[in-house]
Amino acid sequence: MTKASALHRPHLVKRLAAEGIRLTAQRKMLVEIIQDSSDHLDAASLLRLAKKRDSHIHRATVYRTLDLLKRLSLIDELDLMHLEGEKHFYEVRTKSEHFHLACFRCGKIVEHKTPTFELLKKEISKQTGFRINVIRLEVGGECRNCGAQSSNLPRKVGVP
Amino acid sequence: MTKASALHRPHLVKRLAAEGIRLTAQRKMLVEIIQDSSDHLDAASLLRLAKKRDSHIHRATVYRTLDLLKRLSLIDELDLMHLEGEKHFYEVRTKSEHFHLACFRCGKIVEHKTPTFELLKKEISKQTGFRINVIRLEVGGECRNCGAQSSNLPRKVGVP
C-alpha cells in the first residue's frame, strides 16, 4: 500500500503553530512521521513508528493527535474500502482533490485525479448549499492487471 | 438519519433465490427489514429490529448476512462520515448512483444525485482500467441551514 508521491512537503508543524496549537514534542514527532511516510499509515503503524523514536508515547496520544489534525483539516481519513480490517488510514491533505481505488483482488491502492472530480465537488456545493469540509471518494473493484489475469472471486466484495 | 425514499422495492429475496442462495428464515427476515426500513440501518439496529420478530436471532447471523448481501452487491455499506461512532450503515443498492452528505453540525444525512457523478464513474473506469464493483462518495460539512444560522465549531471535523 504505497502512496503515489510524497513530493511536496507542506510543513504541518508550522501550520499548527500558526493555529496557536501547543507544540508538544509528541505532536511534532507524529506530524513528521505522517509527512515523511511514503505509505498511508493507520494509527497502529503510526504508533509503532513513533515508539521507535520515543518508546513512551501512548496509543491515546496518537489518536488524540490524529483527531486534532483531522479537525484542523490538515489530514484526511481514508477507509481504503476496508481491504484489511476496520482501521483507518491517514494522509496529508493537499490542495488538489484526489481519490483512491482499491483492488479487491491484489490489494493495490491507486491514487487518481481528474478534473471531473473537482467539478463534481463544486456542483455539489452549488446544488445542495453544503459548505464542504471533507469529500471522500473511494472505489473498489478489480484493477486492470487482475482483471486481465483471471475471473475468479474478488477477495471481499462483488460478484460471488 | 432518515432516508430520502424507500419507493422502489426490489425484491431482494427473489434475487437471492435467483443466485441459488439458501433461503433461511433469518435471511428472509433480515432482507425484509432492510428493504422496509426508511432509515439507513447499522448492524445493531438491524439486530434489534430482527429480535422483535425472532428473539433468538444472533448478532453473528446479522453480520454474516450483511457480508453476503455485500458480496452479492445487493446492498451498499456506508460510513456516513462516522458521525456517530465507527459503525457502518447499509442500504439496498439501486441502479442509479447517489451519494450522501453529512452535516457535522446537525447530523442530518442528505442523499444527492447528479449526472456528473455517473460521468465520473465512467471516466474512472476508462482512465484507470478498473472494473468498478463499489463506488462510495461521502461528503461532510455544514448544511445550508446550519451554515445560515451560525459560525461556531463544526461538531467533529473541519475548521476549529
Place this chain on the structure above:
DNA sequence: CATCTGATGCGACTGAGTCGCATTAAGTCA
C-alpha cells in the same frame, strides 16, 4: 523563573466485528 492550563501516559473500558464448534434446518432426491 513561576504559574497556568492544556497535553500526556496510563490502564480500564466500550463497542463493532470475528471465529470455531456443536446443533439445526434448507434443499434434494429416491
Place this chain on the structure above:
DNA sequence: TGACTTAATGCGACTCAGTCGCATCAGATG
C-alpha cells in the same frame, strides 16, 4: 413424504480499534 447432505445458525469467547477519567507533566506566557 422422509432421509440425507451440507450449508447456516446460535453461542460465547475473543480480537481489535478507539475512548475515557484521572493523576502527572510540560509548553507557553509574563
